[in-house]
Amino acid sequence: MENEKNILEVRNLQVNFKTYAGDVKAIRNVSFDLRKGETLAIVGESGSGKSVTTRTIMGLNARNADITSGSILYKDQDLLKKSDKDMESIRGQDIAEIFQDPMTSLDPTMKIGKQIAEPLMVHKGMKKEKALAQALEMMKLVGITDAENRINDYPHQFSGGMRQRIVIAIALINYPEILIADEPTTALDVTIQAQILNLMKELQDKISTSIIFITHDLGVVAGMADRVAVMYAGKIVEYGTVDEIFYNPKHPYTWGLLSSMPTLDSSGDELPSIPGTPPDLLDPPKGDAFAARNAYALKVDTEQEPPFFKVSDTHYAATWLLHPEAPKVTPPAQIVARQKKYAEMQKDLVAQQRPAVPVEEEEEQQ
């Protein structure tokens, strides 16, 4: 590992899908780190590659997937070089995942106590009684009331929110190092969502898991994430701390994403929206893939792909607007308001802010 604080290092990942129409270039050179104990949120439009990225980490990609380059370092070992059998064991113990729809990840015919206990018996060879006792503890931990009496119930006897708690219990029973949560609360209403998010934060403190959190709800990101990576058309286009991304975003796609979400105090007739549709990943455009939908696009965007420019030690964005010679542009009003708020929060730091400088290849990742 380049950095001992990192629990996971993804480098130059490229994933294609073979289809009858050609190769879908779903992940196009993605690199990021996951630090110990942090929550990293991945946001971006539908189809931008969030799920494929995490499924590649889990070794659970569809059969037509072709990983053409990259490495995924976990505990000094490249997960992409592991056998299926090793990956199965890693999934059971080290890296766990919760999905959007709790019903599809539960077995409707198996008692929930047994479902929660199973990873202990399979991966740790634990005896049934002991495993069930631990399962009961975990049920209490995730807040299933009257756990003693419900351990022999089946999934359909629980509400949606309770089922998601069961899924979390299964994912956490082996105290995984990494938890991948792919839209874990999208199917739940706000009240239940708040409960589940609080639960995840609490458990993260208790068992110090690192979390990769995928969601399209930027409100949830604001409350959950330490750092945020923004994906567009198979690439990460900006990453930084949650404050940097929400209060001082630099990439026009991040601007669009943040502006198109109404807040409880937004009003007016037209909600800013990103025009057009995402590019065809069978034949991704040359240059900056966002250029065609970008009101701030420069000529160079259609010719040459922007490198990452460094905004701060923790904040990088791939847009030519950060080039020292680029024309100065004013971001949308919503973003300017956010920057003002950031400036107030960081009053003393502002004076020290340096101009953006392009990043050399080797130090692209901090």
Place this chain on the structure above:
Amino acid sequence: MDYENADKILEVKHLKQYFNVGKADEVRAVDDISFDIYRGETFGLVGESGSGKTTTGRAIIHLYEPTSGEILFNGKNVDNFKSKADQREFRQDMQMIFQDPYASLNPRMKVKDIVAEGIDINHLAKDDADRTKRVEDLLETVGLNKDHSSRYPHEFSGGQRQRIGIARALAVDPKFVIADEPISALDVSIQAQVVNLMKKLQREQGLTYLFIAHDLSMVKYISDRIGVMHYGRMLEIADSDEIYAHPLHDYTKSLLSAVPVPDPEFERTREEIHYDGSGENDGKERHLVEIAPRHWVRADDDEIDMYTQRAHEASLIRK
């Protein structure tokens, strides 16, 4: 919205919609709710999962016989539309857009036939050329183009499919559209496109919307007034700005406090308010009372004073 001169397009009076009546698993999905919707407005319906929002919508469009109560559309009782002509007019005037843009479009039908469904059923097209023209106009209205008409639903993105669903609903020139979670399945940037489109169509065609959703910031954005449902009951109705700024019912306060806000600093200091609903089942008679002008809260006689006090404190009532 000018409510002084507005007239009611829809009146819901003491609607009860129960399932499995008289059996052990009886569900009181909607339990005695009353509210009106004015012509040209957007009425938002919010509440947690299972609170009865969809059931209310389906009862209004008459997919169910109400257990009791009545629904008046343009002043006429929906239940009494006995003549074929009345029924057909009702089915044209009221349309529904569904939550799931994937499941609600028949995958084996071409876009033009999906959109023309209502035109065909109601024999609205003079001939084939007229039908084609209507479909192409509709596709243009929702921001698609006529080249799209010969394609199948799977060839479109989620946002585009939702536009096809909207075009289908608009084909029969409706007056009242029920949109049940029309954007929940879409991602943020596309949600904004669809919401903008719905607002534009409302301005241009004078549509009235019943907008059901669990994303409270989007509901506030699109709605003129909002009703809050809980366990089949309507707890509070007010103008959308007012209900967000000054909720009077504890449940509304609790619901709003759970909404995640895209602002990290706000999230770090957010306090959730918990709601204990047990008080609602104390057997006391409660009904919606107009506590402040156009601001209704479900209350019993004792609670009226408490809510009035709250409204005073929020300066919703002038002395």
